Amino acid sequence: MEMPDIQKYDRILIGCPVWCGLAPNVILTLLDILNLNGKHAAVFTTSGATKPMKLAVKLKKTYPEIKWHKPLNANDMSEDEIRNWM
């Protein structure tokens, strides 16, 4: 599968559902393939109940060279709330 060239981007937003308290494996595979070291990144999630920080803490431990920012749970967010977060 062809990967996008993300080297020209400084800020990456990653959106995914929470599965079993974690990001789905496909997101980890993507992060393994794309080298985001040194880039600013943040994750936004949809979930049943799990807070996005739980997932974000694990991503930060696994990928410490990425500059992680505050995560967002996008469930029921208004456009304004999402824009403020961005």
Ligand SMILES: Cc1cc2nc3c(=O)[nH]c(=O)nc-3n(C[C@H](O)[C@H](O)[C@H](O)COP(=O)(O)O)c2cc1C
């Ligand atoms: C296999 C699986 C595991 C899930 N695990 C969690 C979980 O640990 N915490 C949670 O809050 N929601 C969990 N969910 C709910 C999903 O996060 C929720 O379905 C999704 O964010 C909403 O997107 P969807 O409409 O595409 O399903 C899980 C869903 C699936 C299918």
